[in-house]
Amino acid sequence: MTIDLHAMEAKWQGFWKKEKIYKFDAKSKKKAYSIDTPPPTVSGTMHMGHAFAFTQQDFIARYKKMAGFNVFHPFGFDNNGLPTALMVEKKKGIKQSMFERDEFIKIVLGGTLEEEKRMRTAFESIGLSIDWSLLYRTIDKPARKTAQYSFLDLHRQGRVYQKDAPTMWCPSCATAIAQAELQDKEEKSSFVYIQFETTDGGKIEIATTRPELMPACVAIHVHPDDKRYKKFVGKEVKIPFTGGRKVKVFENRDVDPEFGTGAVYHCTFGDLDDVEWILETNLPIIEIINKDGTFNEKAGILKGLRTKEARKRIIEELEKAGYITKQEPITHVVNVHERCKTPIEILTAKQWFVKYLDLKEDYIAKAEILQWVPPYMKKRLDNWVNGLKWDWNISRQRHYGIPFPVWYCRKCGEVILADEKDLPIDPLKSKPKKKCRCGSSDFVGEKDTFDTWFTSSLTPQINCKWVSDKKFFEKMFPMDLRPQGHDIIALWAFNTMVKALFHQGKLPWETITVNGWILDPKGKKMSKSLGNVVKPEDMIQKYSADALRYWASLPVLGEDIPFMEKELLSGKKFITKMLNAARFVEMVTKDVKAGKIDKKTLMPEDRAILSRLNRTVKESTDAFERFEVSKAINPTRNFFWLEFADFYIEEVKTRVYGKKNASGKAAAAVLQEVLWKTTLLVAPFIPHAAEEIAQTYFKKRLKGKSVHEEAWPKADESLIDEKAEEAGQLINAVVAEMRKEKTAAKKPLNAPVKKATVEVEDLKKFKEAEDTVKRTMAVEKIEAKKGKELKVELEF
């Protein structure tokens, strides 16, 4: 029968919403289970990765609910980022610079409601058990307050400080950018060989792609084992066009003698290596680029130019003066700002930092306590922590974002912090209430905003109402689960741990589950430009939401998954199968009272299937407890389809058709029992189909309004019986053999058989199975013989 899955799903989604099935009950006495869900950017669309990750976490949420927890399953929108600001600018045809920051934040909050709504509808369409009343946004008032409060708390602890620091800078956007905003770009350039003179008349040749940085040259580096340059080490080299400035030649193991000439000239700052070298050598910093990307007076003849023009100019000048020995075209990878594709520059600027390098060992020790699923993902965090070289730069020179709650005294430079109870504030709009210690009341507000991760790393504190409800916070923090992608372990997971360790002195969660990415069928990243994007909506339209969820349940957690549409097809088939089997069970059991199972009236196949059912419950439960969702559904699916539907149902049909005797009643009770328990086992995965079955056929068994309020089934150990399963296997094996014979004879499976000859190893065992086999395969008479292996012959 064709079943309209879409109508069914819409019906139950409406029902859950109306009955508030997933509402978190703050007053409940049950133990809470809280999930620190990842807030997606408000782009307006839900992509396949979202659908996958949120469904995976939903399996856990639904299981925990059935396992008796008071589940806290919130949702957040991330609108505290540049992409959001740009989206709103474009949509409204405005520029953020036209507004005061507070004003623009309001515009963003109002201007993204439409996208939020669209996304919410999309997320709801996959049947997530989210409590939408717990919604938060990373730029709304509670988030701003939490972030600023976090800053004040860190300040109190002496954990934040300000200093001039090398900063990655986009000369086109005139802002500092984070490492995460970098992109690699292949660029054609020229590799320029330049010969310098040493003060004692020698000549040393270097190669560079950045000749325009020559005025900022502070040293020349060579490898200590490089014999060619041994004689230059410690000597001074004259830098052209700098009024006779001289720099020293240093030994440095980072230099590759094979690359270029084997000698490197070191400028402040050409790339990230230069920054490291500066810190190591304690050389002076010569800054020649302004924040707007132009060269300053220290650049001498290059003053006023921009990078590209400066490069052209200096090459001309160097050639004229005879310094250039060679130029070769080169294609190399440069770091560009992902938004505008401009190559980044490194400048110094005053920045706020969180001091955390001293605690590296502590982070690694704490990460050890955290439960990682899969466990190997922890190593990514270890790697990251071990590789940390700088403190956390939390300031961004951006208009849109959450501002630092800080003013500076114009007279004495004193840092004035906002009062906790006034948060959130915008220091550009408000002023400190008291005078400065120096007596002045002339203040200037900090213009910078927080790095978005400074706020995102507080989602547990935002969720648990750290700044607004102490009692609730005490009860809820730390949270239980953080589900997230493996790409942001270093950023989101790590920074969240750092914050919680500073603020609360403990880990923010008990468990972290790390999911992989959804790739296209060939294993490539899905992207608009490649045209290989698969939309979840289309898949739901084609196969149903439960089918999409089934697909999401299959992969092992942590691995990247090539998207295979056929998995949705098998999902849909499984759902159809379950609904049909349920209909059958109803049909043949509706006139039988759903009584308790009487062990005395059970037939061998009944005992076998009940044993297998309870074993399956055990397996599925164990897998869920280990957060291995794919192993929680797999045994259930295989049990239901390959054992229950393919064999058991066929084996009991003749017992349950028509009027039922004791044996028929027993079979009916077993059918119901298996269907009911299986429905509960699949409820976290295919919640719509499970609800449909429960509401249609098991209304009386429901304790609450919904199947999703039922208790997770417990395995009945007394029904697990190795011998019964062996008997069941023998029945199934003989039935399978007979099916083979019937197929070979081109007969339908219900074709009557006059006589069957069966060779089996254990005649005694077969005696018990004989009846069932006869009934199932419509065999009149069986002649059993002892044989080495199972063999069947049929006479029609």
Added chain:
RNA sequence: GGGCCCGUGGUCUAGUGGUAUGACGCAACCUUUACAAGGUUGAGGUCGCCGGUUCGAUUCCGGCUGGGCCCACCA
């Protein structure tokens, strides 16, 4: 360059110290009182390659190779 993961029939995958699970696809058969978006059956794999441990390895160890990811990236 450092770290991590993966390599099982055409495709995707489960799994285990004794040659292997399921799905999709393919072929044949079956209108059988749940299901034709079905059922039954079948073909198809030296479990990446080479060594080692072992009575025996797809499973354990080492190396190699291919793919992927994260980090550091070459002036």
